[in-house]
Amino acid sequence: MSILQTLILLSFLLSASHAAVQxxxxxxxxxxxxxxxxxxxxxxxxxxxxxxxxxxxxAGNTSGLIKAxxxxxxxxxxxxxxxxGISLVHLDMAPGGVIPLHTHPGGSEVIFVIQGSISAxxxxxxxxxxxxxxxxxxxxxxxxxxxxxxQLNAGKVPAxxxxxFSSPSPGLQILDFALFANNFPSELVEATTFLDxxxxxxxxxFCSEYGAKCLPFLSNFE
Ligand SMILES: *[C@@H]1O[C@H](CO)[C@@H](O)[C@H](O)[C@H]1NC(C)=O
Numbered sequence: 737m738s739i740l741q742t743l744i745l746l747s748f749l750l751s752a753s754h755a756a757v758q759x760x761x762x763x764x765x766x767x768x769x770x771x772x773x774x775x776x777x778x779x780x781x782x783x784x785x786x787x788x789x790x791x792x793x794x795a796g797n798t799s800g801l802i803k804a805x806x807x808x809x810x811x812x813x814x815x816x817x818x819x820x821g822i823s824l825v826h827l828d829m830a831p832g833g834v835i836p837l838h839t840h841p842g843g844s845e846v847i848f849v850i851q852g853s854i855s856a857x858x859x860x861x862x863x864x865x866x867x868x869x870x871x872x873x874x875x876x877x878x879x880x881x882x883x884x885x886x887q888l889n890a891g892k893v894p895a896x897x898x899x900x901f902s903s904p905s906p907g908l909q910i911l912d913f914a915l916f917a918n919n920f921p922s923e924l925v926e927a928t929t930f931l932d933x934x935x936x937x938x939x940x941x942f943c944s945e946y947g948a949k950c951l952p953f954l955s956n957f958e
Contacts, residue, residue: 762786763811763818763904773904774811774818787816792826796953798894803833804887806953811904813956818904825899829854829889837886837911840957843903845879847871847887852895858885871897884911908957 762782763774777786789809796805807826811818823843827835829852847856849871857868858879870890871877879885881902889895915929926932 760787760816761819763815765812765815769811769905772819774815776819777815789814789816792824792898794826795896796826796828798828798830798833802835803830804828804835804889806835806956808953808956810906810956814904820904821902823901823904823906825901827887827895827897827899829887829895829897831889831892831894833889833895835887837884839882839884839909839911840879840901840903840906841882841909843901843906844881845885845899845901845906846876847879847897847899848876849873850896850898852889852893853891854887854895854897855890856885856887858883906957 758776760782761773761776763769764777765774767775791813792807792809794807796807798805805828807828809817809824809826811823814823817823821843827847829835847854851873853870853872855868855870856877856879857866859866861883869875869877887897916925918925920928
């Protein structure tokens with residue numbers, strides 16, 4: 737290889753490695769979010785406050801239907817997370833509180849129980865095997881990406897947990913809403929769920945009455 741060829745090759749390698757170096761990509765929330773997250777705010781506009789979030793120390797309001805509250809630190813609320821594949825949630829559950837069967841299409845989840853006890857489980861995708869455990873203070877459990885899972889406070893005292901995700905925007909789909917609070921004609925819901933009219937009708941009533949307004953945190957997952 738001539739000296740010229742070597743120099744040209746070297747300059748390509750140098751420019752490629754230079755292009756790959758990016759310390760962070762703080763979300764520019766004024767532009768829409770794409771599959772890879774938000775586009776980056778100009779580095780000159782980034783401050784330390786983009787990397788600090790103070791909203792997770794406050795207990796949520798657990799007086800709603802599900803007796804549980806989810807306080808989120810996703811890219812929408814915590815722009816410094818954008819592009820880093822992580823996020824965090826503060827979960828409060830009153831006795832009897834439940835996060836109904838749901839999935840996060842965008843990320844795996846790990847829960848860490850700080851106080852009380854939480855019964856939790858997930859269902860594998862093709863075998864439908866249930867992995868179920870009552871978690872006590874200090875316990876952690878994993879919910880793999882995309883699998884249906886739930887959390888339930890079956891204890892007598894309020895439960896507190898922190899949850900982290902392998903995505904800055906893990907997304908949320910609640911099974912009951914997907915089945916019964918959608919815009920499908922009820923004949924189609926019945927045909928695709930094998931439930932009869934009475935079962936569908938009562939579930940639809942339930943969901944239209946309580947729906948998203950009972951889960952005010954839903955919009956944070958959008
Ligand atoms: C808690 O939520 C309930 C509705 O679920 C509402 O009536 C009440 O005002 C809320 N309390 C606070 C302190 O926000």
